[in-house]
Amino acid sequence: QAKDAGRGVHRLFERDREDHLHRIDLLQREFLDALEQGELVLHYQPKVDMSNGSIWGMEALIRWRRDGELRMPSSFIEAVELRAQLVRQLGRYVLEAAAMQIDHWLAAGYEWYVSVNIGAQHLLDPAFIDDVDDVLRRHPTATPWLQIEVTEQAALRDLVTTRRALTACRERGLAVALDDYGTGHASLTYLQELPANQIKLDQRFVGRLLREPRALAIIAGTLTSARLLNLDVVAEGVESVEQGELLLQLGCQIAQGYLISHPLPAEALAAWAAGWQPPAEWMGDEKSVWF
Numbered sequence: 001q002a003k004d005a006g007r008g009v010h011r012l013f014e015r016d017r018e019d020h021l022h023r024i025d026l027l028q029r030e031f032l033d034a035l036e037q038g039e040l041v042l043h044y045q046p047k048v049d050m051s052n053g054s055i056w057g058m059e060a061l062i063r064w065r066r067d068g069e070l071r072m073p074s075s076f077i078e079a080v081e082l083r084a085q086l087v088r089q090l091g092r093y094v095l096e097a098a099a100m101q102i103d104h105w106l107a108a109g110y111e112w113y114v115s116v117n118i119g120a121q122h123l124l125d126p127a128f129i130d131d132v133d134d135v136l137r138r139h140p141t142a143t144p145w146l147q148i149e150v151t152e153q154a155a156l157r158d159l160v161t162t163r164r165a166l167t168a169c170r171e172r173g174l175a176v177a178l179d180d181y182g183t184g185h186a187s188l189t190y191l192q193e194l195p196a197n198q199i200k201l202d203q204r205f206v207g208r209l210l211r212e213p214r215a216l217a218i219i220a221g222t223l224t225s226a227r228l229l230n231l232d233v234v235a236e237g238v239e240s241v242e243q244g245e246l247l248l249q250l251g252c253q254i255a256q257g258y259l260i261s262h263p264l265p266a267e268a269l270a271a272w273a274a275g276w277q278p279p280a281e282w283m284g285d286e287k288s289v290w291f
């Protein structure tokens, strides 16, 4: 009888697994549809220089408009990244849409960097750089303002291929950021092998900065490495004035997070920029207590 029960549970797990695979499959097909039907849209979240309040640029974040609601990447990006063809199509879409947006903003007098997130499967695809070239050919003026964000985890998957892809980007004049830094155990050695010009401290560390000495140590260490390698550092997920203050004191100048702005539709950014004022606590002398 116990054996029967065991088989029953096993069958149940199998059914769960099949349901799960079926859901992923369905989601992937819906997403392909969404790409073709134009249901995808980019929202933009500002990255600002805390030391003087200037706007460094915007990160482009994908959103899926479906039946009047906005689906967030957490509900579909994993399923998308399981299929190389889909990641590539998404990557081509965001590169094109971001380059077009840069051109619009430049025409309106806004010199903002725009960064796009590129999935590992796309970055490691030999066709990645052809996709970049396609977009740059159509938007040559956008080139120096376009930045590629690659997660540290993706970069560590295949360092040689990643380096080759990122080097090709830099040769074309693009900027490169290492995203979610601190989560993939990258060492200084790895860091100096990648042609990045910016590191983004993962929001998990930023969120713990004021409470956990360990998070503070990781951030301080990263900032020291970054200074040695001449890299910009962006703190993700800045939600309080105090976090920003401490980051500034540690030598981190650029911040991104809900305190500054949530990701917004492109049309909303000019009004946001007109009203943007950094907290008084951030302004003033740029002294850093850390070396």
Ligand code: C2E
Pocket: 045, 060, 061, 062, 072, 073, 074, 077, 090, 094, 116, 117, 118, 119, 149, 179, 180, 203, 236, 237, 238, 239, 256, 257, 258, 259, 263
């Ligand atoms: P990410 O690149 O690390 O993006 C930062 C995420 O943190 C965004 O979530 C953003 O809305 C959120 N965030 C920003 N400020 C704060 C804050 O102060 N507090 C908190 N709690 N969160 C904050 P989002 O837009 O849901 O994107 C999640 C992830 O999905 C991104 O993480 C990125 O890995 C992926 N993703 C987004 N767009 C794309 C895309 O176009 N292509 C690919 N391949 N991945 C994308």
Ligand code: MG
Pocket: 059, 117, 149, 179
């Ligand atoms: Mg990112």
Ligand code: MG
Pocket: 179, 180, 200, 202, 236
């Ligand atoms: Mg990130």
Ligand code: MG
Pocket: 180, 202, 203, 236
């Ligand atoms: Mg993150």
